Amino acid sequence: MTETTSPDKPTLLLIDGHSMAFRAFFALPVEKFSTTTGQHTNAVYGFTSMLINLIKQERPTHIAVAFDLSTPTFRDAQYDAYKAGRSATPNEFKGQIDLIGRVLTAMNIRTVTAEGFEADDVIATLATQGEDADFDVLVVTGDRDAFQLVDDAVTVLYPRKGVTDLPRMDAAAVEEKYFVPPNRYPDLAALVGETADNLPGVPGVGPKTAAKWITQYDGLEGVLAHADEIKGKAGESLRERIEDVRRNRQLNRLITDVDLPVGLDHLGMSAPDREAIDELFDALEIRTLQPRLFELFGEQEEPPGADDVVGPELTTPSTAAELTAWFAAAPGPVALLPLVEGTDCAALVLVAEDAPGDEDGAPRDAVGARIDLTALDADAEAALAGWLGDRAAGKVVHDLKTVYKLLRGGRGLVLDGVVDDPSLSGYLLQPDRRSYELADLAQHHLRISIAANDAAGSQTELDLTGDEEQTRLATATRNGIVLLRLSRYLTDELVARGSADLMTRLELPLAKVLGDMELAGIAADSAHLTALTDDFSTSIDAAQKEAFAVIGKEINLGSPKQLQAVIFDDLGLPKTKKIKTGYTTDADAITDLIARTDGHPFLVALLAYRDASKLRQTVEGLVKSVADDGRIHTTYVQNIAATGRLSSMNPNLQNIPIRTDEGRRIREVFVVGGGYRTLLTADYSQIEMRIMAHLSGDEALIQAFRDGEDLHRFVGSHVFDVAPEDVSPAMRSKVKAMSYGLAYGLSSFGLSKQLAIGVDEARNLMGDYFSRFGAVRDYLRGIVETARKDGYTSTIEGRRRYLPDLSSDNRQLREMAERAALNAPIQGSAADIIKKAMLGVDRAIEAQGLSSRMLLQVHDELVLEVADGEEEQLTALVREQMAGAADLSVPLDVSVGLGRSWHEAAH
DNA sequence: TTGTCACAACA
DNA sequence: TTTGTTGTGACAAG
Numbered sequence: 020m021t022e023t024t025s026p027d028k029p030t031l032l033l034i035d036g037h038s039m040a041f042r043a044f045f046a047l048p049v050e051k052f053s054t055t056t057g058q059h060t061n062a063v064y065g066f067t068s069m070l071i072n073l074i075k076q077e078r079p080t081h082i083a084v085a086f087d088l089s090t091p092t093f094r095d096a097q098y099d100a101y102k103a104g105r106s107a108t109p110n111e112f113k114g115q116i117d118l119i120g121r122v123l124t125a126m127n128i129r130t131v132t133a134e135g136f137e138a139d140d141v142i143a144t145l146a147t148q149g150e151d152a153d154f155d156v157l158v159v160t161g162d163r164d165a166f167q168l169v170d171d172a173v174t175v176l177y178p179r180k181g182v183t184d185l186p187r188m189d190a191a192a193v194e195e196k197y198f199v200p201p202n203r204y205p206d207l208a209a210l211v212g213e214t215a216d217n218l219p220g221v222p223g224v225g226p227k228t229a230a231k232w233i234t235q236y237d238g239l240e241g242v243l244a245h246a247d248e249i250k251g252k253a254g255e256s257l258r259e260r261i262e263d264v265r266r267n268r269q270l271n272r273l274i275t276d277v278d279l280p281v282g283l284d285h286l287g288m289s290a291p292d293r294e295a296i297d298e299l300f301d302a303l304e305i306r307t308l309q310p311r312l313f314e315l316f317g318e319q320e321e322p323p324g325a326d327d328v329v330g331p332e333l334t335t336p337s338t339a340a341e342l343t344a345w346f347a348a349a350p351g352p353v354a355l356l357p358l359v360e361g362t363d364c365a366a367l368v369l370v371a372e373d374a375p376g377d378e379d380g381a382p383r384d385a386v387g388a389r390i391d392l393t394a395l396d397a398d399a400e401a402a403l404a405g406w407l408g409d410r411a412a413g414k415v416v417h418d419l420k421t422v423y424k425l426l427r428g429g430r431g432l433v434l435d436g437v438v439d440d441p442s443l444s445g446y447l448l449q450p451d452r453r454s455y456e457l458a459d460l461a462q463h464h465l466r467i468s469i470a471a472n473d474a475a476g477s478q479t480e481l482d483l484t485g486d487e488e489q490t491r492l493a494t495a496t497r498n499g500i501v502l503l504r505l506s507r508y509l510t511d512e513l514v515a516r517g518s519a520d521l522m523t524r525l526e527l528p529l530a531k532v533l534g535d536m537e538l539a540g541i542a543a544d545s546a547h548l549t550a551l552t553d554d555f556s557t558s559i560d561a562a563q564k565e566a567f568a569v570i571g572k573e574i575n576l577g578s579p580k581q582l583q584a585v586i587f588d589d590l591g592l593p594k595t596k597k598i599k600t601g602y603t604t605d606a607d608a609i610t611d612l613i614a615r616t617d618g619h620p621f622l623v624a625l626l627a628y629r630d631a632s633k634l635r636q637t638v639e640g641l642v643k644s645v646a647d648d649g650r651i652h653t654t655y656v657q658n659i660a661a662t663g664r665l666s667s668m669n670p671n672l673q674n675i676p677i678r679t680d681e682g683r684r685i686r687e688v689f690v691v692g693g694g695y696r697t698l699l700t701a702d703y704s705q706i707e708m709r710i711m712a713h714l715s716g717d718e719a720l721i722q723a724f725r726d727g728e729d730l731h732r733f734v735g736s737h738v739f740d741v742a743p744e745d746v747s748p749a750m751r752s753k754v755k756a757m758s759y760g761l762a763y764g765l766s767s768f769g770l771s772k773q774l775a776i777g778v779d780e781a782r783n784l785m786g787d788y789f790s791r792f793g794a795v796r797d798y799l800r801g802i803v804e805t806a807r808k809d810g811y812t813s814t815i816e817g818r819r820r821y822l823p824d825l826s827s828d829n830r831q832l833r834e835m836a837e838r839a840a841l842n843a844p845i846q847g848s849a850a851d852i853i854k855k856a857m858l859g860v861d862r863a864i865e866a867q868g869l870s871s872r873m874l875l876q877v878h879d880e881l882v883l884e885v886a887d888g889e890e891e892q893l894t895a896l897v898r899e900q901m902a903g904a905a906d907l908s909v910p911l912d913v914s915v916g917l918g919r920s921w922h923e924a925a926h
Numbered sequence: 927t928t929g930t931c932a933c934a935a936c937a
Numbered sequence: 938t939t940t941g942t943t944g945t946g947a948c949a950a951g
Binding site for chain 3: 575577578579580581632633636637640656659660661662664665666667668669670671673674756759760761762763764765766767768769770772773831834838839841842843845846850878
């Protein structure tokens with residue numbers, strides 16, 4: 020009778036959604052659970068976590084989550100003050116119910132509501148239906164009224180604390196706690212009262228007294244009938260409150276025959292929608308629940324064809340003839356996976372698969388080969404090199420740039436003819452994704468689960484035993500098959516969307532160019548680096564000493580926490596903008612404080628300290644990055660920035676200082692390397708504003724660029740209605756800030772902040788701006804509208820960015836998406852253009868047989884290393900390729916400089 | 927050891 | 938309450 024669920028009976032799990040979400044909300048610290056956009060997720064997390072645990076422990080066959088509606092219920096109609104006096108829902112909780120609803124939908128769990136009734140009534144109704152159908156029923160709720168449902172078949176899981184501690188309240192447990200059987204619990208509650216529902220009971224009567232009466236008079240009716248006989252103060256109170264008690268009893272009776280839109284048939288458990296779960300949890304930045312969730316269902320149901328992908332047997336062609344024969348016989352494009360020993364590519368695994376066929380998992384003919392690169396004779400190596408470099412021999416590779424570098428850098432083998440790289444095609448399809456690992460893409464697009472550890476096409480363990488070697492090869496061939504299927508899917512999607520050209524003509528060939536740039540690296544002047552470190556260290560020491568002298572003690576100037584204590588407590592300076600951990604001490608705020616305190620020496624020293632430490636830190640990073648060849652090799656990442664830009668890592672060479680003189684000195688350490696004559700830098704001037712002019716078609720702006728005027732002076736003269744020569748530096752800088760801000764979705768408030776002017780002045784400025792450049796305003800408005808309608812923005816080249824948050828109910832999310840929508844076509848088109856220019860420069864250098872080479876890209880700038888005697892030809896070539904990379908209604912202006920260092924080559 | 931925050935550098 | 942990045946030290950939690 021008190022045992023848990025019977026193994027042979029179906030189990031129905033019923034959850035009071037609001038009640039448990041609320042418990043979860045208070046159980047988990049709200050400040051620890053929120054997304055970067057400020058959406059709180061502690062209740063979502065706690066609720067989902069609880070749900071996963073419940074499913075795991077109870078293994079229900081059927082499940083439903085009931086919610087209250089915000090509309091009045093019959094209880095409100097009967098009693099005005101029902102649930103009155105509750106404190107307002109915390110703001111942090113609002114919206115999370117909605118998110119929980121979305122989680123449930125993604126998990127294929129029904130949510131049930133009924134107009135005019137509470138979740139408890141829905142649960143009571145379903146519990147009764149379940150009981151009638153001979154189910155074991157589990158009710159999870161923080162509402163004690165549910166105890167009345169408990170009997171042999173129905174058990175309530177009532178949270179003791181938080182949402183993980185859910186004791187089973189069966190009949191015995193209820194009776195033990197309240198001294199009455201479950202069916203009499205509402206009698207007891209009517210006497211005792213329920214604060215949460217604003218139902219006062221009889222003063223001085225607690226569960227013990229109430230239970231005694233109920234037992235003595237055989238139920239509440241008996242108690243009320245004999246009210247006159249009850250002695251003492253409690254009896255008196257009871258007689259005074261009889262009407263309240265009757266009302267309480269009426270209100271706490273749960274309705275068991277609510278007319279519901281679903282029945283038990285609709286509540287069967289099924290596997291979650293993995294794609295929807297991934298998407299939702301990604302958006303909520305909840306990372307730890309997916310594995311638990313999928314683990315839970317992993318053993319239950321798998322989509323057909325998943326997890327049983329097996330690679331083909333491997334042959335080991337090793338002579339030129341065998342290799343040539345294998346290449347000739349391979350059906351379709353060949354998946355190519357390197358096997359790495361240390362940093363060297365020791366072998367290649369090649370896999371090809373017969374025609375696509377259907378998706379029913381029917382066997383297909385696949386072939387596989389392992390080519391041991393260390394054991395090829397000259398002829399065989401030539402045969403392999405010929406095939407690898409054969410543009411007509413199609414290959415599919417994951418992470419092309421890495422594989423290209425591996426083969427080219429390690430063995431001088433040039434890889435060409437790559438028709439797809441899922442890390443790039445996946446990126447073009449979904450540029451906001453964080454990971455393009457094979458395992459993630461396969462899971463997401465094909466629903467094929469492969470262990471993340473296995474996903475890398477290469478592993479670095481040495482001295483593998485025979486078994487480990489076999490496992491490694493099996494993994495590689497399996498991944499080869501997954502790679503081919505994934506590639507087919509992604510390529511079809513790209514073609515369907517019309518983005519195939521972006522892939523084959525831009526991103527794929529660019530991977531090779533970037534690979535060459537990374538291999539080349541840029542020469543570093545080590546002596547200069549050391550000197551800079553010393554210089555900056557001296558400045559740091561001086562600033563630190565000064566700062567300590569002012570406050571009379573030594574603190575860690577790098578600790579925002581300690582800084583806050585000194586600035587706002589010890590020195591008692593005015594508070595700055597609030598942040599999570601107190602008040603900000605960022606450079607803007609400190610500069611502002613300096614102005615307000617007439618140059619407080621501590622703050623001045625702090626800024627000096629910050630500047631110098633930042634610079635030293637940058638220099639130290641560079642020192643560590645100098646390779647054995649005396650050059651710095653950055654890594655470009657082609658699939659991080661959602662707009663289409665590249666990013667640069669280890670070290671980041673796209674954020675080397677330039678704005679201040681001190682910082683600019685760091686550019687002196689990037690120098691021309693041995694065997695070359697000089698460095699060349701070439702950059703687009705105002706490319707984003709030019710794209711804005713082109714896309715908006717604003718005649719005035721276009722004319723300005725065609726006339727080759729100083730853009731900001733020109734715009735200033737229009738906005739302020741003065742002659743161009745009368746535009747003051749102040750006017751120019753305001754206009755400049757606004758021009759760039761517009762492309763970022765700047766508001767008048769933001770503009771006023773940035774320019775330190777009033778909001779009214781900023782608003783007027785924007786008004787004047789738009790009255791002169793109306794097409795710009797129309798264009799910006801149109802972008803957001805179109806993006807909301809289509810769900811994505813497009814660059815000139817057709818690169819898309821999806822922005823589902825444009826139709827979010829959350830204002831903050833929506834407005835962020837709107838600003839991203841304004842920016843994406845502009846930043847993205849600029850990225851497309853310089854990528855095209857890089858391909859053009861690379862091809863032209865090759866075509867003209869030059870020895871000069873491209874080294875760096877910094878968004879709108881290229882740095883090249885110029886071979887002796889090629890200065891003029893290269894300058895012309897670069898200008899031509901960069902200026903000709905796009906056909907806009909305005910010219911693309913390119914400025915070029917030459918010099919021994921990056922600093923000197925600047926212009 | 928790991929994850930998050932504040933801060934700062936670039937286009 | 939202006940977009941997109943990478944990297945560092947401090948700090949708290951595991």
